[in-house]
Amino acid sequence: MARVLFEEKGYQGATTAQIAATAGVPEGTLFEDFRTKRDLAFALLERDIEVYLDFLELQLRGIEGALNRIRKFIWSHLYTWKRRRFIARFLILEIRQDPGFYQSHAYDLMQRYDQDLMSLIQEGIEEGSIRDDVDIGMVRNLIFGGIEQTAMHWALKEEPFDVDASTRQLCGMVFRAIQI
Amino acid sequence: MARVLFEEKGYQGATTAQIAATAGVPEGTLFEDFRTKRDLAFALLERDIEVYLDFLELQLRGIEGALNRIRKFIWSHLYTWKRRRFIARFLILEIRQDPGFYQSHAYDLMQRYDQDLMSLIQEGIEEGSIRDDVDIGMVRNLIFGGIEQTAMHWALKEEPFDVDASTRQLCGMVFRAIQI
């Protein structure tokens, strides 16, 4: 899969020749499906995020209480990251330099994902389970930051990683930080 | 400075010709001082981190109490990031793909920086200001993650950013999370 290549070698590092070879298609075919390498990367990102957002929506269904939903949100991200390093933040960091990124659908989806978390936090404030003196953006930073640092440490170390335990530890602290 | 180029255009995007021109040295000289472009980037990173670590050490001097020192630690990172996007995490993300990175001095320094924070947390536990049931690694994840998400949001938006206010908000939450 091209995704794997992009994640291993980065956007610039993965050549179209390699991507085609890895995918088992001739090089010309790549450019029938996607007009440019950039389009390919964007499309990949979009599909991954879309698949993930669907997955997340399903996971959150039927869960009551903002904190419980936030816990599931964190778990879903770590779980999906473990299974395949979706939402390749590394790729995004390289792609971000491309001026077209901010007009792309992928960017919209990522914004929506951010927004989803912030809405959960807002819910918590309204239902009285989250302190009303927190800065919502900063809470989001704390949660996403914690998730990504955890994922990155997983990625760097060869050790096996435990999604459930990490979720528990992360939520333990985050909830103390924001709970009434 | 080469650093600026790397930060603006990324590792791949900055050409050795540009770097030499910007630095005002002939292109050949670059390869006398550094064997490869990669070595140059590593050396740059190392120097930046070293300078920062010295700065940090000075900032922490004379501050008593683990929490107060952690607060200063966070402030120093955000302050330095604001002034120049040092420890260019973006650069690191690109360079990390290089197998040589994990043997480099730059990596050692970054590990030491991680270790410094973890030692502060350990101190807090020992002096009784931080709960002894937290996972030190996860606390570090939360703090670094929160810092970097904040810095990244600064970088993406054009808005001015307030180091002091961000430090206050971040510490407010993190301390609630880990304090006795």
Added chain:
Amino acid sequence: MARVLFEEKGYQGATTAQIAATAGVPEGTLFEDFRTKRDLAFALLERDIEVYLDFLELQLRGIEGALNRIRKFIWSHLYTWKRRRFIARFLILEIRQDPGFYQSHAYDLMQRYDQDLMSLIQEGIEEGSIRDDVDIGMVRNLIFGGIEQTAMHWALKEEPFDVDASTRQLCGMVFRAIQI
């Protein structure tokens, strides 16, 4: 029509995909009718020249006197060029580099066209209206050269062009050059 594409974009510039799309036929069909793109271009050229030679033959019918016939010859070329840049000399210039061209039917037709003009000149000499000390090949060069320069200037400028006036001016000079 493929002809238009070749004339606008040149032989190399017009892609088979565009040609097929413009002609409203699927790309595969192109290569059933013509073995290669080159064959297609040759066939196009041939048909255009054939159509033009028929047109010319009709125009010359019933005209008496070599000079009158030469005048009509010149007029027909300019008239057809104006209506559609047939006998696309630009295309020919590109195609001529192809070693196969000189064995093609298109080349034969062009030779015949040259020959037709030279025969008219010969007629004129025999009927006594054209000096017998002119070099027939050079007269042909003068006439074709004059025609093509005129046509090329038309093509380059945006100005409207007047076939009748150009014919009159060109013939005025050419006839003075060759008349008894």
Added chain:
Amino acid sequence: MARVLFEEKGYQGATTAQIAATAGVPEGTLFEDFRTKRDLAFALLERDIEVYLDFLELQLRGIEGALNRIRKFIWSHLYTWKRRRFIARFLILEIRQDPGFYQSHAYDLMQRYDQDLMSLIQEGIEEGSIRDDVDIGMVRNLIFGGIEQTAMHWALKEEPFDVDASTRQLCGMVFRAIQI
């Protein structure tokens, strides 16, 4: 020389790899001297035309009388064409499609060359050796057309060509066409 390659294979047909190989320089060097293939072609054209214009100026010196000067003009063109197919009109026909051509120095030089001939014709009218009822533009068409057809026929045939005889025949007719 790249010129030869362009003339033999056309602008599109000559690849940068071939050009470099023919010139005996590595491919990268080509793009140090010229930013693009197009620039290379333009530069080639410019130099050829400039050299020719210098040559022409020298040839025309000391010749009195517009007709004598026009004769030398024609002779110079044919002579130079024979020696090396300078002012490669074939190349120009391909390059002309490039929108940048009309802003190029090469185009200016070609315009100047056209203008030079038209000035000679104007001189002839003023000194009374050329009829004042001719259209100057059309005379230029006749002369350039005659020259180029002659040169093209030379190029196509393998036969040796005689510059002096061709000049004499061409001038014979052209002068009858325009003389008082």
Added chain:
DNA sequence: TATGAATGAGTATTCATTCAT
């Protein structure tokens, strides 16, 4: 020692042609 011109392997992308359906 210091330089910057020279190098050539490497890159994304195109397009005439084929061939399975």
Added chain:
DNA sequence: AATGAATGAATACTCATTCAT
């Protein structure tokens, strides 16, 4: 017979690195 998706060789251009001066 008719199609259009699949192919891969070919192309202009870049840039880290070298090396003659």
